[in-house]
Amino acid sequence: MRKILIITSLYPNIENPIRGIFVKKQVEELKQRNEVEVFATEISKSNSYKRFVNDDIEVHQTRYSFPKFIISPFFYYNAIKKNLIKLINKYQPDIIHIHDYKHIPELFVLSKIINFKKYNVILTMHNDKQIAEKYRFTNVLYQITLKHTLKKFPKIIVVSKKVKNLIAEYCNESNKIEVIGNGVEFDFPKINREKFKQFFPHQNKAFQIISVGNLVHTKGFDLLIQAVANLNRTGYNVELSIIGDGIEKDYLNDLIIENKIEDSIRLLGKVEHDIVMNLYPYYDAFVLPSWSETFGIVYLEAMLNKLPVIGVKGEGIDGIIRDCKNGYLVERNNVIKLVEKIILLMTAEDSEKIIKNGFQDVIENHLLSKVIKKIENIYE
Numbered sequence: 001m002r003k004i005l006i007i008t009s010l011y012p013n014i015e016n017p018i019r020g021i022f023v024k025k026q027v028e029e030l031k032q033r034n035e036v037e038v039f040a041t042e043i044s045k046s047n048s049y050k051r052f053v054n055d056d057i058e059v060h061q062t063r064y065s066f067p068k069f070i071i072s073p074f075f076y077y078n079a080i081k082k083n084l085i086k087l088i089n090k091y092q093p094d095i096i097h098i099h100d101y102k103h104i105p106e107l108f109v110l111s112k113i114i115n116f117k118k119y120n121v122i123l124t125m126h127n128d129k130q131i132a133e134k135y136r137f138t139n140v141l142y143q144i145t146l147k148h149t150l151k152k153f154p155k156i157i158v159v160s161k162k163v164k165n166l167i168a169e170y171c172n173e174s175n176k177i178e179v180i181g182n183g184v185e186f187d188f189p190k191i192n193r194e195k196f197k198q199f200f201p202h203q204n205k206a207f208q209i210i211s212v213g214n215l216v217h218t219k220g221f222d223l224l225i226q227a228v229a230n231l232n233r234t235g236y237n238v239e240l241s242i243i244g245d246g247i248e249k250d251y252l253n254d255l256i257i258e259n260k261i262e263d264s265i266r267l268l269g270k271v272e273h274d275i276v277m278n279l280y281p282y283y284d285a286f287v288l289p290s291w292s293e294t295f296g297i298v299y300l301e302a303m304l305n306k307l308p309v310i311g312v313k314g315e316g317i318d319g320i321i322r323d324c325k326n327g328y329l330v331e332r333n334n335v336i337k338l339v340e341k342i343i344l345l346m347t348a349e350d351s352e353k354i355i356k357n358g359f360q361d362v363i364e365n366h367l368l369s370k371v372i373k374k375i376e377n378i379y380e
Contacts, residue, residue, distance in 0.1 A: 002034045002379070005093035007084070009106055010126065011040035012054075013061070021273050022182045022297050023099050027057055029183075029372045037091055039084055041106070047079045060087055073105035081113060088114070095379050097122045108145050111152040122378060123150075124157040124180075125167060127294040146170045155378055159295040160316035166294075178378065181320070182297045183371030184304050184362060188277045196275045199241070199268055200282055206239040206264070207346055210283040210307075212276060212298045213290065215246030215267075220289035220312070220333070222248075222255055227289075227338040229259035236343070240265045241283070243276060280305035285345055291332040293317060300366050303327065303358035308345050310338075320366070324348075326357035 006027055010020030030036050037058045044063035051060050064079030088096070096119050100107050107123070114121060150156065150171045157180050158164045164177055171177060201208040209228065213219040221242055228240045242252070242265070249267065256265050271279070280286070286302030287310040296317040299309050309327040311317040321327035330341040348354065 002095065003091065003093045004030060004034050004036045004095045004097060004379075005088065005091055006036060006038045006097050006099065007041075007110065008038065008099035009041050010099055011038060011042075011059070011061075013040075013042065016270075018270065018273050020099075024055075024057075025185060025368055026183075026372060026375070028055065029368050030376075031057065033376075037087070037093075039080075039087060041076075041080060049083050073109050076105040077109045077112075080109070084113060088119075093119065095120050095122060097124065097375075097379075099124045099126065107149045111149045116152055116154070120379070121153060122155050122157065122375075123153040124159070125163055126159055127163060127166075143170070157375065157378065161319060162314075162316045163294045180371060180374045180378075181366060182295055182300075183366055183368030184297060184300045185368050186304070186363070189274045191274060191278045193278075196271075196279060199243075199271060199275070199279055201239060201241065202263075202266075203239065206237045207285070208283040209238060209240045209285050209287050209342070210243070210280065210302075211240065211286065211288050212243045213288055215242075215244050215248040215252060217248060218290060218292035219244075219248075220291055221252055223289045223333065223335050223338055224287055225252060225255050225259065225261075225265060226335045227342060228265060229261045230335065230339050231342060232261060232264055236346070238264065238342070241268055242266070243268045243271045243279075245270045277301060277305070280307055283307060285309070285342075287338075287342065289330060289332070289338055290315065296320075299327070300362050304362045306355050306359050308348075308351060308355050309358065310341055310345060320361075321358075324354070326354060326361050328354075 008023050010023045012019050012021055012024050027036055027038060039060045041062045041064065044065065046065055048063045060083065062080050062083055064076055096114060098110060100123060147170045154176060156177045158177055159181050161179055164179055168174060211224060215221060228238050231238045253267060256262055280302055286307045288298060289312055291312050294316040296311060299311055299317050299321060302309050309321060311321045311327065311329055312332045313329045314332065318329060321329055323329040328341050328345055331337045
């Protein structure tokens with residue numbers, strides 16, 4: 001049986017059980033035919049290491065403090081080196097698969113620690129995490145470091161064409177990059193409705209929109225709230241339920257109060273992933289106007305549950321969602337266009353056909369089992 005070591009900065013924990021859930025789902029699927037262990041890292045106030053078993057998966061969790069970018073590699077290196085090298089030497093994996101989110105310091109440090117001549121190393125890049133610093137020196141250093149780092153990896157997986165295009169300038173060998181998106185489970189656990197009825201829509205007569213994501217600015221929840229307020233002011237009966245938590249929660253709540261639509265919009269907070277999957281069918285549409293999305297698995301989950309979806313043009317979901325074919329795409333950062341697209345979704349005569357196309361596209365191209373087979377082919 002093949003032994004795989006997953007190294008990732010995206011993995012669920014007790015504090016955030018949905019963080020990096022798509023990586024955990026991939027690990028669970030891989031474990032059906034392989035032996036898998038996980039080395040998971042995350043930022044914390046202090047360094048710590050803990051080994052535990054979660055859902056029959058052995059996880060080695062390393063937490064580390066994260067200072068300014070310029071010196072962060074030294075802190076990351078000191079935090080993980082001892083435990084990671086010890087794990088690799090003991091486990092002796094056939095494959096080391098890195099799921100990366102921030103690139104620096106993780107990728108730079110890992111490229112120095114791992115023996116690329118001895119191990120088959122695969123990299124999955126989930127985004128192009130630019131360092132948005134105002135100092136030119138920092139950006140230049142980031143670019144030079146990432147270019148040097150990516151040369152070390154013989155095989156790179158990216159989750160969308162958008163990510164491939166974004167990292168192309170850092171990687172001269174485009175033939176070693178392959179696009180494999182994240183996948184969704186067809187047979188997700190079914191939960192008794194009594195256990196999540198508090199998340200049901202309030203009134204059946206309203207058009208019910210659901211949205212899911214971290215409450216951060218780039219997800220566009222403020223745009224969605226303004227769009228729903230606009231729709232209700234102009235005579236439409238629309239309700240919105242937002243699932244997620246984050247730093248924008250208070251701001252979004254104030255925006256709801258400011259628009260006097262407390263009866264039409266709810267912030268539901270964190271909800272378990274399996275509950276979210278069971279909750280989708282009680283709603284009429286999924287809308288997420290995120291303008292910084294390198295993939296967007298939540299769109300696929302909604303499509304699998306036969307909801308019409310709205311995403312943003314030019315983002316990672318563009319190309320998977322084809323406008324007015326299997327879903328809808330809207331201009332980024334444009335409340336007026338978002339209102340128009342929601343109205344089109346609500347009134348489209350071919351709505352059933354679009355929903356059917358979306359569902360069929362997920363079944364044919366984006367199921368987790370098919371995604372994992374593609375990844376395993378790269379392992380060979």
